[in-house]
Amino acid sequence: MKTLIIVEHNNDSVKPSTYSTITAASKISDKIDALMIGYNNDSAIDELKKSDHLNKIFNINKKGLENPIAENFSNHILDFLKNNDYSHILSPSSTFGKNLSPKIATELDVQQISDIISIIDSDTFERPIYAGNAIAKVKSLDKIKVLTVRPTCFEPCGLSSNVEVETVMFDNTEVSSVSYVGLDESKSDRPELTSAKVIISGGRGMQNGDNFKLLEGIADKLGAAMGASRAAVDAGFVPNDWQVGQTGKIVAPDLYVAVGISGATQHIAGIKDSKFIASINKDEEAPIFNFSDYGLVADLFEILPELEKKL
Amino acid sequence: MKALVCVKRVIDYNVKIRVKMDKSGVETDNVKMSMNPFDEIAVEEAVKMKESGIINEIIILSIGADTSQETIRTGLAMGGDRGILIKTDGQDLDPLNIGKIIKVVSEKENPDLIILGKQAIDDDCNQTGQILATLLNCHQATFASKVEVNSDKSINVTREVDGGLETIKVSLPCVITTDLRLNEPRYASLPNIMKAKQKKIETLDVNDLSIKLDKRVQTIEVNDPPSRKPGVMVNDVDSLIEKLRNEAKVI
Ligand SMILES: Cc1cc2nc3c(=O)[nH]c(=O)nc-3n(C[C@H](O)[C@H](O)[C@H](O)COP(=O)(O)OP(=O)(O)OC[C@H]3O[C@@H](n4cnc5c(N)ncnc54)[C@H](O)[C@@H]3O)c2cc1C
Ligand SMILES: Nc1ncnc2c1ncn2[C@@H]1O[C@H](COP(=O)(O)O)[C@@H](O)[C@H]1O
Numbered sequence: 327m328k329t330l331i332i333v334e335h336n337n338d339s340v341k342p343s344t345y346s347t348i349t350a351a352s353k354i355s356d357k358i359d360a361l362m363i364g365y366n367n368d369s370a371i372d373e374l375k376k377s378d379h380l381n382k383i384f385n386i387n388k389k390g391l392e393n394p395i396a397e398n399f400s401n402h403i404l405d406f407l408k409n410n411d412y413s414h415i416l417s418p419s420s421t422f423g424k425n426l427s428p429k430i431a432t433e434l435d436v437q438q439i440s441d442i443i444s445i446i447d448s449d450t451f452e453r454p455i456y457a458g459n460a461i462a463k464v465k466s467l468d469k470i471k472v473l474t475v476r477p478t479c480f481e482p483c484g485l486s487s488n489v490e491v492e493t494v495m496f497d498n499t500e501v502s503s504v505s506y507v508g509l510d511e512s513k514s515d516r517p518e519l520t521s522a523k524v525i526i527s528g529g530r531g532m533q534n535g536d537n538f539k540l541l542e543g544i545a546d547k548l549g550a551a552m553g554a555s556r557a558a559v560d561a562g563f564v565p566n567d568w569q570v571g572q573t574g575k576i577v578a579p580d581l582y583v584a585v586g587i588s589g590a591t592q593h594i595a596g597i598k599d600s601k602f603i604a605s606i607n608k609d610e611e612a613p614i615f616n617f618s619d620y621g622l623v624a625d626l627f628e629i630l631p632e633l634e635k636k637l
Numbered sequence: 638m639k640a641l642v643c644v645k646r647v648i649d650y651n652v653k654i655r656v657k658m659d660k661s662g663v664e665t666d667n668v669k670m671s672m673n674p675f676d677e678i679a680v681e682e683a684v685k686m687k688e689s690g691i692i693n694e695i696i697i698l699s700i701g702a703d704t705s706q707e708t709i710r711t712g713l714a715m716g717g718d719r720g721i722l723i724k725t726d727g728q729d730l731d732p733l734n735i736g737k738i739i740k741v742v743s744e745k746e747n748p749d750l751i752i753l754g755k756q757a758i759d760d761d762c763n764q765t766g767q768i769l770a771t772l773l774n775c776h777q778a779t780f781a782s783k784v785e786v787n788s789d790k791s792i793n794v795t796r797e798v799d800g801g802l803e804t805i806k807v808s809l810p811c812v813i814t815t816d817l818r819l820n821e822p823r824y825a826s827l828p829n830i831m832k833a834k835q836k837k838i839e840t841l842d843v844n845d846l847s848i849k850l851d852k853r854v855q856t857i858e859v860n861d862p863p864s865r866k867p868g869v870m871v872n873d874v875d876s877l878i879e880k881l882r883n884e885a886k887v888i
Binding site: 421422431439463464466502601619629633 | 648755758759760782796804808816853855881
């Protein structure tokens with residue numbers, strides 16, 4: 327058994343989701359290689375080299391591959407696989423992996439298993455269905471297993487190694503005609519939602535985008551990432567990629583603070599794996615309290631300034 | 638231009654699902670079913686394009702048991718022109734099989750745009766659009782929050798990705814999968830629901846498509862998720878901070 331990890335990175339650095347995927351792979355076999363595809367990716371390679379568990383890193387560094395266009399990555403992965411056999415191919419179930427991995431599976435004519443949260447053995451996995459309201463234990467009957475891994479369910483691997491890197495050339499592999507127009511990056515000095523230790527999120531109860539300032543001061547004091555419910559994002563209070571939940575980001579911080587969020591099933595789906603959940607809501611019947619370790623029934627507009635001051 | 642929109646019948650998103658006693662799946666008897674919410678967004682996008690004159694025909698496709706006719710009717714009432722039901726005996730088909738079925742229909746209908754939801758809220762797979770684009774060897778634009786058709790018949794699609802909003806330009810034909818912010822699906826009006834009853838739904842048996850449908854993933858069992866231990870209510874900010882600091886030790 328040999329496993330290949332598809333590395334998520336932005337040429338400058340490796341995304342934490344990759345390190346969690348490596349840990350997941352280490353539970354399947356100890357023969358793990360990683361494949362990085364990109365352009366001018368030296369600094370990302372230098373980071374990845376430190377990863378524990380890896381036998382070897384293959385690097386495809388080619389102009390035209392600076393952005394993760396799924397068609398291009400998939401063409402190169404397939405050509406790579408012509409000379410390299412793997413029993414398992416793992417990607418993180420981030421938007422990067424979700425976009426790319428099913429293409430690899432389809433080209434290999436196998437059925438991908440999405441978003442695994444635990445590994446029973448080399449062909450049996452658990453994954454959430456129905457927004458995490460049920461957990462399916464599934465067995466792959468395919469020869470090659472193509473999996474996406476929920477990063478929050480696996481600790482990132484250690485970084486104390488020095489892995490060999492082999493550059494592989496694919497001069498003739500097709501680069502597709504999809505053009506990359508641009509990325510409107512949401513910039514923030516705060517930690518990333520998916521790897522933050524503390525998250526404070528606001529919902530429709532915040533009433534408008536300006537009021538999120540009430541959460542900012544608290545986030546500053548706690549070194550927290552900021553998130554939101556779908557309702558808050560749909561209403562335009564905050565950017566789209568703040569959405570936490572079934573169809574947004576899955577998070578698992580040590581502390582998740584939900585403010586003015588009712589606790590719909592689709593929101594809970596994204597926060598269930600948090601170590602502690604604290605919530606502030608003025609409605610004592612709000613379902614969020616059923617999932618909270620600590621609940622406070624109060625008007626957020628009164629409580630937040632006090633909370634900020636006392637922290 | 639012609640659009641093919643794929644719609645799946647799923648348990649309504651408001652229903653609190655129950656895992657079956659024998660762990661074989663979730664209870665679907667006497668449970669409210671609806672169109673997958675992302676597929677409503679897909680239908681809406683096609684209808685909007687028809688209203689702005691970019692598209693002249695919308696085909697609504699569903700794969701499932703006879704009951705999926707109802708879901709197709711919903712799409713027709715929202716503005717679809719005709720429907721296709723690929724009839725199965727109701728068994729769960731893996732996304733790869735669904736992709737292969739949609740491919741057969743696309744090759745017959747030759748749509749310029751194929752629009753799917755990014756994810757079915759029952760299996761939460763988020764695969765079918767990507768599979769289909771690969772099988773058809775055409776471009777894919779997943780997790781779309783904005784679609785703009787250019788005069789040269791290429792389209793710009795803004796995609797919701799983890800780090801922000803990414804825009805790509807793809808040529809037609811292509812596969813688009815919808816994200817939540819693409820639009821707000823309309824409710825079908827009563828007259829349109831009546832009109833939809835006259836629209837044609839063609840039914841084909843999946844076994845007549847000469848596709849080898851095989852099960853690659855076996856569900857061993859379905860369980861309830863682990864429950865969180867019950868929490869406590871606190872009375873004020875001071876006790877909240879005290880708990881977080883000294884009991885949970887997370888701040
Ligand atoms: C296909 C699909 C996917 C979805 N995916 C997601 C997802 O990924 N993430 C997600 O979050 N949702 C998702 N949803 C939406 C979800 O169903 C809910 O609609 C949404 O989570 C509600 O957001 P909310 O809790 O902010 O708003 P509401 O449900 O309106 O709750 C607002 C809360 O604020 C409280 N409040 C109001 N004023 C105050 C005040 N002054 N002080 C204190 N409390 C106050 C109210 O008591 C209420 O509980 C999805 C829905 C669908 C159909
Ligand atoms: N049985 C089906 N019939 C029609 N469309 C489907 C079916 N299953 C999946 N789809 C489409 O594929 C999308 C993604 O589904 P999935 O990959 O299962 O999460 C859905 O939103 C639908 O648009």
